[in-house]
Amino acid sequence: MSSTKNQKNDSSQMKKILSPEAESHEGGGSASEHNNSPSSPSGESKGAGNERNRPLCQPPTRSVSREPEQSPAVFIGKNIAVGMEEFRRAPKCSMELDSLEFGPKHTVLIDIKAFKTYQELKPVSGLDIWNTDYVKMPYSEKNIMIESGVFTDSKKPRWEKIKKSLSKLNRIATSKAIEEAIKSYNMKYKDEWHFDALHMFFSRVDDRNKREYFSIIERMANLAVNLPLICPKSIPLLKAEEDRIITLSHEQIACLLANAFFCTFPHRNSKRSEFSNYPDINFNRMFADGSEQKRQKLMTILHYFEMVLAKMPKGLVTFERRHLKDKICWKSSKLEVTDLHVSDEGTIEEDGAGMLQVDFACAMVGGGVLGSGLVQEEIRFLINPELIVSRLFTEKLQDCDCLRVTGTQQFSKYKGYSNSFKWMGPHHLPENTKRDKWMRLYTEIVLIDAIKFKERQQQFHMDFINRELHKAYCGFCENNIPEDYCTAIATGNWGCGAFNGDPRLKALIQIMAASQAKRQLAYFTFGDQQLAKDIRYMHNFLAKQKILVGTLYNLLHDYCVSEKSHNTAVREKSHNTSELYQFIYKCVYQPHST
Structure with missing residues (x-):
């Protein structure tokens, strides 16, 4: 219960603590001058316990719509800035790795002895395993196809048919020849699979470039049929709710992807197969439904093969x-909010170089990369195509699962998003690019999937917030690695596009998860200036008031309870996503009135 006198005293105390005079004394200049200065690291914040002699920021003052008479006063928060250049990045902050070893939970597909002795990337020998714990390889003797004859049907090794069909592309490579080759060993789908996107792609290429592309196709076919030599060891599946690691060479990934392009993987084309809980890996959907977006996708994929076939990268990639x-x-968490940098400019892959980079994943990793999808995850899989091979062995992610991928290379530049996506040419690694002890590039990507909501209001329920907190924490946390050796996290509006996530709520969830994991956070809003300001002000406010993660969690709980107590139909029409932040501001300064 509140009184006018108490409200007045609270307001006076707040203004005394966070007065403009204090702002001028501590930082000099207004918040807007600081935030708009070209030389200032705008939106870069440091958590409590660090130096705080920085200009203050002023959060937005919009009122809570259902209680306008109790709208909070103008809140002044301190901008506790830390430049992005101060964020921890690999390789500078990386710990020394142990020797690469094969183990019960770590399958290494190269010869470890040759690697340690000569730094040579030779494939390790192994047996073909045809069961539900391993990828069923195209060259397996158990991969049988049935051919109809005049008098009887006969069973033949499917791999022999694959080799024979792909070898024909050395003599005649046209889009029609590619279609016929793929259908020759996928007869079950000859009337279901369509190749209009592939035909459209080649129809729009001039004769000189067409010859170059067909030359790439021929070399891809040669690479694909060498699969038994390049990947002789069976590849285990990364199953749900298990910890497991697979390490492959760039060459092995390229060979597997060439087979995916030519649709050679068995038992991966039906939703009723034992792999129904895995993403599709064969490229048949990429070839269907011609569109400009599919053309751009094929351009990006073929460029990847052009680059690796011209000069195969020498290194390893780990999928964990x-x-x-x-x-x-x-x-009950007693941790304060972590360092934060917020910007409406920049990208996760470029400005977050050397950080743990978040992929806004689907539970089926890669989402629609082989179909029509072209948002954040699909774009990342296209410019770093080695990520696509994760679809071969990664079962659908569960609520407390994530996938970490270390060492993939970016091969393409791009611009645009969704329908405006365009391939913009090759991305070349600098000559002095470093690799770690396992010969992996210092590119670490974590795939975490958000909940897809039919209605935005559904997410303001603690069961969903708990799920998202644990999902983000699973992706962000490290075991037995000191804080100073944990790189910062580069992320953005996770699950806020087609998944209907509220960006301000998702930002708080990621701030809490990063704080619990004791990692700095770089947040990119992809052009949304107002969102960047709102997140920045909120973080500065939380840091200045020394709000703990546990306290913030309880505030989210209170907000969800207050949301539930109002009529949903009315709230859907008037809901403003900024209300959550205004609720938090008011609860901290006027706890007796909430």
């Missing part, structure tokens, strides 16, 4: 599935 076994008691 992680499962969070012990959940966090968020309401």
